Amino acid sequence: MTSQLDGLPVVVIGAGPVGLAAAAHLAERGIAFTVLEAGDRPAAAVREWGHVRLFSPWRYNIDAAARRLLVGAGWVEPDPEVLPTGAQLADDYLQALADAPALKPHIRYGARVRAVTRLGVDRLRTAGRDAAPFLVRLDGDDVPARAVIDASGTWTTPNVLGASGIPARGEEAVAGFIEQALPDVLGADRDRFAGRRTLVVGAGHSAANTLLFLAELAGQAPETSVVWAIRSSSAARTYGGETADALPARGAIGTRLREHVEAGTIELIPGFSVQALTVTADGLVTASDGSREITADRIVSATGFRPDHGMTGELRLDLDPILGAARALAPLIDPNEHSCGTVPPHGVDELTHPEAGYYAVGVKSYGRAPTFLLATGYEQARSVVAALAGDWEAARDVHLDLPETGVCSSDVPLDSAAITGGGCCGPTPVATPAGRGLATGVSGGLLATPLTLLPVVGPGGQQQSGDACCG
Structure with missing residues (x-):
């Protein structure tokens, strides 16, 4: 048949x-x-x-x-x-x-x-x-x-920056300032980050790794600065178990990230949920959670897919x-x-x-x-x-x-x-x-x-x- x-x-x-x-x-x-x-x-x-x-x-x-x-x-x-x-x-x-x-x-x-x-x-x-x-x-x-x-x-199809699962107010209008997860910070994309201020949003491994690349870039290129915004009140989850972690590579990520935060190479802003995005008069982008603002040259959206x-x-x-x-x-x-x-x-x-x-x-x-x-x-x-x-x-x-x-x-x-x-x-x-x-x-x-x-x-x-x- x-x-x-x-x-x-x-x-x-x-x-x-x-x-x-x-x-x-x-x-x-x-x-x-x-x-x-x-x-x-x-x-x-x-x-x-x-x-x-x-x-x-x-x-x-x-x-x-x-x-x-x-x-x-x-x-x-x-x-x-x-x-x-x-x-x-x-x-x-x-x-x-x-x-x-x-x-x-x-x-x-x-x-x-x-x-x-x-x-x-x-x-x-x-x-x-x-x-x-x-x-x-x-x-x-x-x-x-x-x-x-x-x-x-x-x-x-990456997730949006908006904390409520939909684009933040103004997100579409500032799309030119937003990078998808895992830009090649030390390679092909270096010129977009060297000597500039970058905001990384997200608490997963893509965020952590991008932050570590940016921290390395900051040691090479003067005036490079890094800001890290997370929704939670603590970065402990991202740091993980560090030296006590049964997963050594994960522990190494957390340890290095924490050390950069403590040294001030990375500025951590906890409890920050992106609600609105705007462009400033001098051509920068500002993210707001309703009570605080973070201004940067670029934003890396490491919020998942x-x-x-x-x-x-x-x-x-x-x-x-x-x-x-x-x-x-x-x-x-x-x-x-x-x-x-x-x-x-x-x-x-x-x-x-x-x-x-x-x-x-x-x-x-x-x-x-x-x-x-x-x-x-x-x-x-x-x-x-x-x-x-x-x-x-x-x-x-x-x-x-x-x-x-x-x-x-x-x-x-x-x-x-x-x-x-x-x-x-x-x-x-x-x-x-x-x-x-x-x-x-x-x-x-x-x-x-x-x-x-x-x-x-x-x-x-x-x-x-x-x-x-x-x-």
Whole structure:
């Protein structure tokens, strides 16, 4: 019996780490696929924070199916103990993966997805819905699909500066003064910060790392000054356990940040929630919380990221009203209850929506929760592809390998030779839901992201908690 879906590819949206991992698993299982990437090369978002170094060494940042595919094609794997930068992750791994013969013919660049729906079926229609192909709308054409794996991420949709979840008054008008998280302060973006006063807003690792870069710049360029505004009354959460921290890299971040604050290199202003932004007569930008004002040349918004579900508005998605993640996944990643080190293993069952065949994976799957790990995305991709292949036993046999301390990426400017692990995410979970694998090993993360990396880039939700610590 034939079906409208027969012969159609699985469409993967995004050629970042998790999207390419999904493609590698699809290729390994012999499932037809097409990867649609808006950029002109793979890992476009990762390259934007290419100056950031991950906490986790190479051996934890490469998907298993991708490794098998690359090694089979003659790829020489980087030293597994070296900590790559985002640029190295993109150039030495993701570019090689995208260029592999099993993937390259199936990747389209400059293919920005505008909408995903069902062919001839809007959201209201139920009859025949699951049998109708997906229609993926691009600027120039439409791509039919049997299923959609959405790994488009959140890097292009940062949170606003406004403390109430909506733009502060005047925020749009001063957009030219605002930098997204993780500017390359000591490199390509140096001229925008050297000799100027910069306000950093946020309390997560992206904020901390940017502050450390700015503090270093202040020692190089006279007149450079740094102000740090946080919503909480204390920076203790950002400082963490310092020397007593079970996570050495996180402790080092907190210690160095505290020392700069105590030395006056960084001016800390606690209890500050951005309510309004204005431009002064002499061309500076002022942030106000209603009773206090901070004036600066530039503002770095390190307030996290959020998913954009606009392109899937005609699909039947069951999204948690708080996080914007799949409803079944939300309680497992709620940042009020979990750090990235305590998120249990999960896969296709937690990622399934009423719209059969659509799955958001990677950092987008977490909505506004700042607890994503790159290894989590790899396991999501493996589980979803196994389900698409009809291998439900493998799809539901989910595992998440984490170190005892949890490993994340960081954009901290530390000597890479001095770090062999560490992270920012808290202890490994000691138990997992029935039927799930126990977390026992180590995972990697994106940045500084956006991407953990993703920067630590983890996209997050609120200013108070900042961005994701795990990328």
